[in-house]
Amino acid sequence: MSTSDRATTKPRNTTISSASARSKAADTSRRRFLGTGAAVLTTATLGAGGWLGAASRAAAQAAPSAPKARVVVVGGGYGGAIAAKYLKLADPDIRVTLIERSPYYVSCPLSNEVISGERDIDSLTFDYRGLTRRGVAVMQDEIVAVDPEAHYVRGAGGARYNYDKLILAPGVSFDYDPIDGMSEAVAESTIPHAWKAGAQTLLLRRQLQAMPDGGVVAIVAPPNPFRCPPGPYERAAQMALYFKHHKPKAKILILDAKDAFSKQALFQAGWQEHYGDMIEWVPGAAGGIIEAVDPKTRTLTGLVEDFQADVVNLIPHQRAAKLAVDAGLTDAAGWCPVDQQTFASEQAPDIHVIGDAAIAGAMPKSGYAANSQGKVCAAAVAAAINGEPPPAPSYVNTCYSILAHDHGISVAGVYELKDGNIVSVPGAGGLSPVDADARTRAMEVEYAIGWFRNITADMFT
Ligand SMILES: Cc1cc2nc3c(=O)[nH]c(=O)nc-3n(C[C@H](O)[C@H](O)[C@H](O)COP(=O)(O)OP(=O)(O)OC[C@H]3O[C@@H](n4cnc5c(N)ncnc54)[C@H](O)[C@@H]3O)c2cc1C
Incomplete structure (x- = not known):
């Protein structure tokens, strides 16, 4: 594929342009549902506040049965979108609510190509309708407080979202x-x-x-x-x-x-x-x-x-992002210590932290690492809700870098849990060879683009 092809190619799951998403965001000063058919799913995430309109409340009251458990995921990026989707896949009877401040997500991976003019930012922009279709209740709200004792998070406008388990994937702050x-x-x-x-x-x-x-x-x-x-x-x-x-x-x-x-x-x-x-x-x-x-x-x-x-x-x-810092989930260096098998916070066991905000042993802070942690965490949370022990985890990461139109390089790692820590599996993973031939370098550019298409399809469809 030529570079100009790549610059204009949109991932197949991009459903709205960033421009239209932004104008939608501008219309919306209040938190709101993202996607369709999700009203019924939100009932149990609401506390006493009752902020839905009357029609939505009526729909909510008609909800067929109580969920097995309520899991709230905050942050719809590389970690949170995946955790929400795979939790719903692991156990459809769990009510999963994803709360994200923005109506759309702009990927950092490949954003250096926007800076060089090789790619359009719309090709990195995704909405959450795919997750809604999978039965995840997706809410647009900024979470401003976490109450680990009373098991709820609070939105910027005062909405209260009750949870049995909370997964935080809020990324970093500067x-x-x-x-x-x-x-x-x-x-x-x-x-x-x-x-x-x-x-x-x-x-x-x-x-x-x-x-x-x-x-x-x-x-x-x-x-x-x-x-x-x-x-x-x-x-x-x-x-x-x-x-x-x-x-x-x-x-x-x-x-x-x-x-x-x-x-x-x-x-x-x-x-x-x-x-x-x-x-x-x-x-x-x-x-x-x-x-x-x-x-x-x-x-x-x-x-x-x-x-x-x-x-x-x-x-x-x-x-770690402000929310994690304010919730008291960080250490002196500003990152969240967790049980590296389940990602349960060391400070609050019913709160799990994944992605960039978490301390995850030998894993780097990357989108692929956040994806891998989201899956491990979802499996552990589903197991806990069902009274089972957490499955034995395995983790993976690859980071591609594109240096020129026909020159890509990568570092890959496979990880396991050893004595409670995520460590590299000896002999697995590694770097692109220093003396690779031109064809290998060119192939790595294609792998990088393929990786992006696959991982974003995994997140948003
Ligand atoms: C230039 C650049 C290039 C990169 N390239 C790669 C790459 O090639 N491969 C790779 O694997 N990684 C790459 N990364 C790293 C990758 O982007 C991050 O590691 C990844 O996004 C981390 O995922 P996350 O879920 O922890 O956080 P994020 O993806 O940042 O998601 C956090 C989400 O939480 C939301 N949020 C935060 N606080 C709140 C709140 N209080 N209420 C509601 N919502 C909230 C945010 O709006 C955001 O959507 C790159 C990063 C950069 C900057």
Whole structure:
């Protein structure tokens, strides 16, 4: 498939465009149901509040029978959408409610291709009708509080959703404090991180387009742990792909808080092969650690020297999403400790945390890892509800990175539970070979696209 084919190809399960989804969101100041035929399914998720309209309440009262148990899933991304679907598949008698703040989901995987202009953001945008069709009650609401004792979560407008088991998959939040001059407002207006796909992804794209040939982009890469360890380095390659054809005198500086990074040898060889000296990586020990940014002048203050750039893409330090922090489910470092077999929180046993927010042993913070954890967690929750022990888990992850039209690389891992910890299975998984031939590199691009199509079909259909 050519790149231009890929740029315009929509995954087959994309049912609404992001533009139409956004206009729908704008119409909606109140939380609401997403999809059709879900009203009956919501009755048991409601507490005393009774916020549905009269017709919906009547439908709700006509609900045929009490569910076996009520499970609420918060967050409809790579972890939560999968947990909700597979829980319903595991036991259709469990009432599963997925609560997501947005009416649509924009995938971070492949969003670096939006920044380079290789792909349209609509091709990464999905709605939740597929999950509704599977019997999951999908609600649009922002959950603002969790009460682990009384077993309910509360929505922004006061709605109360009761649960027997709660699965949280809220992703990450961004910590701007370690870098002077950064804030959410600065990220949204001037220095986009684009580490959550959406408006900032498009802003960064526009900034690259507006940059003069010969300009400098600085990508500031965060310390570990953070979502998508290869992401900043794939982003550098995607930016270089755009510049190679449109602004060949441009320069990309990666200012890194770290001294090593995921798939490093593969990235560095690929950068050199396709882009020569266009990409320069500055490790922490060589002055890559950044302490401050001036959004007006786009000057970065480093520990050793200062850097001046035309475009700054500062990826902030990260921790678990605010909801998990506020609920007291995080440790001192800001991530959620869990039982790594069931993903039950160490702080609250009827709350499970999966995906980026959780501490999951050797697994990286990736969409594929969140998918795998969602399935393990769904099986464990269904077993617990049915009075059975959790099944023996197995976990998997592969992260592809696309460096050029015909150059993909990957890292894969298979994991098992050992002494309560998720560890790599020795001899399983590994990296693309450093000396792979051109055909293998080109095939890995196709595998990356195929992976995306499959995993998003798994989530949303
Ligand atoms: C540039 C980039 C490229 C990437 N590429 C890859 C890749 O190629 N492969 C890969 O496997 N991973 C990749 N990732 C990582 C991947 O995106 C994340 O690891 C994955 O999204 C984590 O899934 P999650 O379910 O934990 O969180 P998310 O997918 O972020 O989902 C969290 C959801 O919870 C919702 N939410 C949060 N709080 C609330 C609340 N209080 N109330 C209601 N809803 C709430 C959010 O709106 C969101 O929809 C990439 C990431 C980036 C930034």
